[in-house]
Amino acid sequence: MAEWKATKPNNKALAWVEERLPIISLVNNVVGKDTPTPRNLNYWWNFGSLAGLMLVIQIVTGVVIAMHYAANTGLAFDSVERFVRDVNYGYLIRAMHANGASFFFIAVYIHIFRGLYYGSYKAPRELVWMLGLVIMLLMMATAFMGYVLPWGQMSFWGATVITNLFSAIPVVGDSIVTLLWGGFSVDNPTLNRFFSLHYLLPFVLAGVVILHLWAKKISDSGNPLGIDVKSGADQIPFHPYYTVKDGFGVAVFLLIYMCYVTFMPDALGHPDNYIPANPMSTPDSIVPEWYFLPFYAILRSITFDIGIPFTDVVIVPAKLLGVLAMFGSIILLFFLPWLDTSKVRSTKFRPVYFWFFWILVADMVLLTIVGGKKPEGIWPVVGLIGTAYYFAHFLVVLPLLGKIEKTLPLPESIANPVIKAAE
Amino acid sequence: MTNEAEGGANRRDFLHVAAATMGGVGAVVAAWPFIDQMNPAKDTLALASVEVDISNIAPGEAVVVKWRGKPVFVRHRTEAEIEQARAVPIADLVDKQTDADRVQEGHADWLVVMGVCTHLGCVPLGTRSGEERGDFGGWFCPCHGSHYDTAGRIRKGPAPKNLEVPVYSFVNDNTVKIG
Ligand code: FES
Numbered sequence: 001m002a003e004w005k006a007t008k009p010n011n012k013a014l015a016w017v018e019e020r021l022p023i024i025s026l027v028n029n030v031v032g033k034d035t036p037t038p039r040n041l042n043y044w045w046n047f048g049s050l051a052g053l054m055l056v057i058q059i060v061t062g063v064v065i066a067m068h069y070a071a072n073t074g075l076a077f078d079s080v081e082r083f084v085r086d087v088n089y090g091y092l093i094r095a096m097h098a099n100g101a102s103f104f105f106i107a108v109y110i111h112i113f114r115g116l117y118y119g120s121y122k123a124p125r126e127l128v129w130m131l132g133l134v135i136m137l138l139m140m141a142t143a144f145m146g147y148v149l150p151w152g153q154m155s156f157w158g159a160t161v162i163t164n165l166f167s168a169i170p171v172v173g174d175s176i177v178t179l180l181w182g183g184f185s186v187d188n189p190t191l192n193r194f195f196s197l198h199y200l201l202p203f204v205l206a207g208v209v210i211l212h213l214w215a216k217k218i219s220d221s222g223n224p225l226g227i228d229v230k231s232g233a234d235q236i237p238f239h240p241y242y243t244v245k246d247g248f249g250v251a252v253f254l255l256i257y258m259c260y261v262t263f264m265p266d267a268l269g270h271p272d273n274y275i276p277a278n279p280m281s282t283p284d285s286i287v288p289e290w291y292f293l294p295f296y297a298i299l300r301s302i303t304f305d306i307g308i309p310f311t312d313v314v315i316v317p318a319k320l321l322g323v324l325a326m327f328g329s330i331i332l333l334f335f336l337p338w339l340d341t342s343k344v345r346s347t348k349f350r351p352v353y354f355w356f357f358w359i360l361v362a363d364m365v366l367l368t369i370v371g372g373k374k375p376e377g378i379w380p381v382v383g384l385i386g387t388a389y390y391f392a393h394f395l396v397v398l399p400l401l402g403k404i405e406k407t408l409p410l411p412e413s414i415a416n417p418v419i420k421a422a423e
Numbered sequence: 424m425t426n427e428a429e430g431g432a433n434r435r436d437f438l439h440v441a442a443a444t445m446g447g448v449g450a451v452v453a454a455w456p457f458i459d460q461m462n463p464a465k466d467t468l469a470l471a472s473v474e475v476d477i478s479n480i481a482p483g484e485a486v487v488v489k490w491r492g493k494p495v496f497v498r499h500r501t502e503a504e505i506e507q508a509r510a511v512p513i514a515d516l517v518d519k520q521t522d523a524d525r526v527q528e529g530h531a532d533w534l535v536v537m538g539v540c541t542h543l544g545c546v547p548l549g550t551r552s553g554e555e556r557g558d559f560g561g562w563f564c565p566c567h568g569s570h571y572d573t574a575g576r577i578r579k580g581p582a583p584k585n586l587e588v589p590v591y592s593f594v595n596d597n598t599v600k601i602g
Contacts (some may be wrong), residue, residue, distance in 0.1 A: 058447050157545065161566065164544040179458075183467045185492035193461065280487055280494050280538075282545040300567050303581045317583045319542060375568045 005034040028239075030217045035238035036221035040414050044118075045221070046249035047111040052209065053250055054104035059202050062146075069149065071195035073188045076151035077276045092245050095265035101143050103257045105291035108136060117357055119345030120222045126337040128219060131212040133333055135205055140292070142201040145194040147289060148186075152273030157286045159186045161195070165299075168320040177273075185279060224347030225417060227410055234414035250301040293371030294364050298390065299326040300375055301383035325387060331340045332394050339394055341402030349408040356397050364388045443588070472566060472602025474594065485550045487538055490601050494538030495589060496550050496562075500573060505531055507560060508574035515578075518585045522574045525588055535591050535599060536575040540564040542582035547571060562586070 009015045018024045028034040070079040070318040083090040099357055112132070113123055121129035148159045149338060163180050164214075167173040182189030220229060229235055241394040268290060272283045288296050302322035307314040316324070332339075347354050363386050370383040473490050475497055480486055485498035493579075500508075508522040526534055538546050547562035547569070548554040557563030557570035559578045569580030576585040591601045 157566075161543040161545065164542075167544075177461060179461050181463075182461055183463050183492060184470075187467075187492050189461075189464070189467065279492060280489060280546065282548075282565065284565060286545065300581070318581050319583045322581065374565070380568075 004012060004029050007032075007034060030213050031238050031243070033237045033239045036232070036235035037221050037227075037238045038229060038234060039236045040223050040225060040417070041221065041240075041245075042224050043245075043249065044110070044114040044224075044362055046246055046253075047114060049102060049246040050249060050253050051107040051111055053253070054100055054107055055202065055206060055209065057096060058100045058104060059206070061093050061100060062199070062202065064093055065097055066199060069195075071149070071192050073151060073191055073277070076149060076191060080150045091265075092261070095261045097130070099257065099260045099265060099268060101146065101159055102289070102291065103253070103260075104139065105143070107253070108139065109291070112136070113361065116360070117347050118222055118224055119226050119340070119342075119347070121337045122340065122345050123337065124219045125215075125222060128212060128215045129337060131208055131215055133330070135208050135212060137330065138201055138205040138208065142205065143289065143291070143336055145198040145201075148191065148194050149198060150273060151191065151275055151277045153275040153283045154270045154273040154286070156186060156277035156279065157282055158288055159190065161286055163190075163327075165323050168317075170320070187279075188300075198227055222345065224346060225411060225414055227347065227414065230413040231415070246366040253339045277331040287372055290368065290372070293369075294367035295326050295329060295371075297371035297383045298329050298387045299323065300371075301325070301380065301387040303380065325391075329387075329390060332391070336394065336398075340398045342405060342407070343402070344407045344410065349410055350401075350405060351408065352405045353401055356401065358392060359389070360393050363393070363395065469602075472600055475599045475601065476597060477599055478597040482532065484552065485600075487550050488601065490589065494546050495601055496532065496534075496536050496538045496575075498534045498536075498550070498587075500532050500534055500584075504560065508572055508576075509571065517577050518583070520574075520576060520585055525574050525576070525585070527593065528590075530593060532574060533599070534573075534587040534589055535601065536586035540566065540569055540582055541577065541584040541586065542567055542569050542580070547586075 004025065005028070006022065007018060007028045009018055009024055013150060014024055025034075064084060066313070068083045068090070070076055080094070084094050085091070115129060115132070144158070144162060148155045163177055163186060166180065169176060180190070181187065182193065223229075250375045270287055270289075275283075287293075299322045302325050303318050304321075305314045305318050306316040306321060342350060342353065344350055347357055366382065367386045367390070370379050370386060373379045375383075434497070445471055470491050473488055475486070475488050477497060479487075480497065480499045482499050482501045483504075485496055487494045487496055489495075505522070511522075512593050513519050513521060524529070525536075538550065540547050542564065543566060545564050545566035547557075547564040549556040549562035549571075555563045555565075557579075559570050559572035561571040561573045561575060561578075563569070564580065564582065567581050569582035570578050571582075572578050574585075575588075577583070589601055591599055
């Protein structure tokens with residue numbers, strides 16, 4: 001376990017602060033020169049800091065947009081258009097915010113798959129993992145509500161479909177939906193509260209990020225070999241080694257991000273959201289933003305009830321089942337540290353899990369594709385198979401594999417990654 | 424403090440429990456206004472009913488009207504469509520309702536339903552001419568592929584229920600009042 005080191009700043013002013021509030025120690029111990037970090041972190045370890053960067057960009061651009069935005073169904077759409085056309089640099093800031101959401105999700109999803117590959121969720125890092133999932137849920141809620149704010153057709157109908165999910169809850173479902181709407185449909189009260197929460201949640205998220213980093217400090221960073229740190233020879237200080245490496249990642253990531261922002265700001269959006277919301281007509285097909293597609297595919301893949309066979313008794317109707325599957329697919333991840341029974345963390349030493357990991361990646365890509373298609377032809381079947389595999393991966397494959405897989409021998413230490421010949 | 428040694432509850436325990444209970448009740452009571460403010464406000468609840476002139480809706484045609492922020496379909500059904508709806512064996516239905524249950528007596532040619540898919544709330548297609556009406560000649564919801572028949576009953580797809588029939592009445596032969 002990591003120990004905390006008190007920092008003694010040379011600078012008089014900093015020393016004065018440090019004596020009264022050890023905030024410099026805090027930074028130093030989590031991402032500074034007093035943070036011993038495994039020496040073998042590869043570039044997949046860059047995405048945590050990139051996600052943090054995107055959070056900052058989202059907050060800064062968002063605060064600015066809120067200065068020009070009007071949260072009212074009669075004004076919202078035009079206020080966004082005005083921001084883009086008339087406000088100085090509005091087009092840029094708006095594109096940074098809209099694409100920023102996508103790139104935030106890109107960073108976070110890669111960060112999560114990194115965790116899945118290298119077993120970053122295993123003891124003693126369960127809480128780091130779970131806090132990360134809380135961050136992802138907060139992001140999803142924030143992104144969803146943010147997408148409603150421009151009040152285009154996709155905003156309105158996305159909000160309608162997603163809030164209606166709650167009507168699947170038995171008995172109280174409809175009251176909950178009315179409560180969420182503040183009316184009988186998605187309307188002005190809904191828009192107002194979404195704006196309020198869209199502004200609030202990122203700050204809550206930032207708070208959870210601090211807990212996430214704190215838990216990381218306590219359990220130390222994982223590493224690509226997945227073995228514990230044995231001695232000082234295995235570690236290097238976070239600063240300057242990883243601050244520099246993260247800085248390089250930031251430069252590359254920002255380059256790609258700014259390509260989207262400046263050259264193709266609408267490439268990741270849906271053209272229908274440039275049509276003002278119309279409660280009287282549903283667009284041809286309602287497609288969520290790309291980062292929700294796999295979960296949307298899971299939601300739609302369930303079209304059958306669970307009941308007592310050969311009777312009409314329905315125990316769980318299809319609609320509720322679809323909603324449960326969608327939320328379940330994420331809740332499931334909270335139990336991952338216990339579902340995966342393998343003692344070995346890194347996939348490097350798990351030759352069979354290696355394949356299942358890549359099948360899961362392929363499955364998520366497949367579900368993303370299905371989520372973007374109309375539910376016709378073979379797509380519903382493909383979606384159902386993809387959904388079934390997703391759950392099977394976590395509920396069947398992982399628990400069993402940990403018991404039967406023959407893992408490869410682990411290296412002696414990070415500093416000495418050569419496997420000693422058996423003595 | 425005499426019975427503390429005997430392991431029984433003492434005065435202080437009682438005060439702790441009583442204080443915590445009062446605090447808990449107080450917190451719940453204090454939270455309620457902050458939850459209930461999310462429910463529809465009085466002006467939202469006061470939204471009036473709407474009257475629809477149906478005199479120029481020819482058989483086979485339908486209109487959409489807005490009521491409480493949601494679309495309502497008013498459809499003038501043809502004889503064939505009524506026949507088609509009545510011919511379905513009730514056992515074949517997901518949400519078992521006869522056609523007669525869904526219209527008003529003496530007005531079987533008029534079907535009035537909420538234009539809100541019971542799955543996740545999209546507006547089904549099929550009201551305006553030229554729109555796809557699905558496999559059963561009623562409505563088709565493009566969002567996740569629910570098919571409704573000419574009585575607005577769910578026949579295929581993920582929606583669990585028939586299209587809801589709102590409260591309405593015939594003011595006279597040419598006017599329907601919804602709400
Ligand atoms: S909302 Fe109509 S099928 Fe889902």
